[in-house]
Amino acid sequence: MARPVDRCWHPDHYRTYREEPGQPAGSLSVRQEVTRALARPKDFLDTADRAQARGRARDRLVDARPAFVVERGNHVSARWPGDVHTFTKTFAARV
Structure with a gap:
């Protein structure tokens, strides 16, 4: 089990869902979910x-x-x- 201090550097730490086999990498990220919900993908404003x-x-x-x-x-x-x-x-x- 990872110590709590190590978890913040784990790449999947803030992921809620993981992709199933056959799904594109990152397709279930929060960013992708938000982008899909927008009328136009270009409406997503990144920092x-x-x-x-x-x-x-x-x-x-x-x-x-x-x-x-x-x-x-x-x-x-x-x-x-x-x-x-x-x-x-x-x-x-x-x-």
Whole structure:
């Protein structure tokens, strides 16, 4: 069993589903699911920040630039534990 610190570097750690034999690699990724749900695939907007896209840039108390936090109504969510500072600040502001 992997130690928790090792799991963040495992390529499938944040995957919900794995492809079945015969399905193209990446066809069940969140990005692909979102793209399929859009009216036009080109409507998908990727981050321009390459470090953020690779998932290695973490936010800090004084730097929220790498964070991806979404607010919608009373709901606040973040994409991964590396966004914890910005998520916490955003959530605390709502409470």
